[in-house]
Amino acid sequence: MVKKIVHYDTRIDIKCTSGDKILIKEKAKEAGKDISDYMRTVALNKKIESKTDLHTVIQIRRIGSNINQIARKMNSTSEIKNVDELILRLKLIHQELEEMKSILKINK
Numbered sequence: 001m002v003k004k005i006v007h008y009d010t011r012i013d014i015k016c017t018s019g020d021k022i023l024i025k026e027k028a029k030e031a032g033k034d035i036s037d038y039m040r041t042v043a044l045n046k047k048i049e050s051k052t053d054l055h056t057v058i059q060i061r062r063i064g065s066n067i068n069q070i071a072r073k074m075n076s077t078s079e080i081k082n083v084d085e086l087i088l089r090l091k092l093i094h095q096e097l098e099e100m101k102s103i104l105k106i107n108k
Contacts, residue, residue: 008036014039024038024039053103055103056100056103056104059096059099059100059103060100062096063093063096063097063100066089066092066093066096067093069089070086070089070090073085073086074086
């Protein structure tokens with residue numbers, strides 16, 4: 001599929017608050033677009049495709065699952081019977097977070 005080259009020849013100036021400007025910049029960055037492209041996409045009701053790394057999403061789901069397992073275990077009894085298991089699970093969560101942090105630094 002060959003991408004059509006579009007030449008933009010007209011400007012539209014808008015006024016917004018400084019807070020709005022910061023938010024628009026952040027949303028554009030999250031979408032992997034510059035502000036102009038992001039604003040055109042939003043204004044013309046086009047779909048904004050996320051640039052989120054699939055591996056990162058999977059890691060976040062795993063961490064959430066680990067946290068839920070720990071919470072279930074803690075809520076099922078008034079005392080923690082196996083402290084070593086809890087410590088091991090927390091260490092695994094910490095390792096996954098460190099891995100995600102390094103992946104996010106590489107992708108920036």
